[in-house]
Amino acid sequence: MGDDPKILTAAELLEAAAVPSEAIDLPGLGTVYVRGLTAGEAGKVGQMHNANQADRLAASMACWCLQDAGGQPMFQPTQVAELMAWRNDLVQPIVDAVLRLSGLEGGPDAALAAAQGN
Numbered sequence: 001m002g003d004d005p006k007i008l009t010a011a012e013l014l015e016a017a018a019v020p021s022e023a024i025d026l027p028g029l030g031t032v033y034v035r036g037l038t039a040g041e042a043g044k045v046g047q048m049h050n051a052n053q054a055d056r057l058a059a060s061m062a063c064w065c066l067q068d069a070g071g072q073p074m075f076q077p078t079q080v081a082e083l084m085a086w087r088n089d090l091v092q093p094i095v096d097a098v099l100r101l102s103g104l105e106g107g108p109d110a111a112l113a114a115a116q117g118n
Helices: 010-016 039-050 054-065 077-084 088-101 108-115
Strands: 021-026 030-035
Touching: 021 088, 030 088, 039 054, 054 077, 054 088
Parallel strands: none
Antiparallel strands: 021 030
């Protein structure tokens, strides 16, 4: 019969679809935990980029994806404006890690294309 393709179970698919996370170092400050974007968040990133809301993009990604050691969000969506006031050299390594963990190294344009199924 040859090699039949493996048919995944729902449990296997859910496990494989878990959003990756990792610890990253913020030079001079310490370590934080960052996770990748969910599919819904990646779509929001693309929409925000397309709607010229670039000023909110980095802060939104940091807000959504920074986690404490237990995997819980560090910030609430209502705190995006506070994160927009952070130094860029603090936010950029977080955003870079989020995009890499999400398979979107191409940045917001890649997120928009992914959201549109391209």
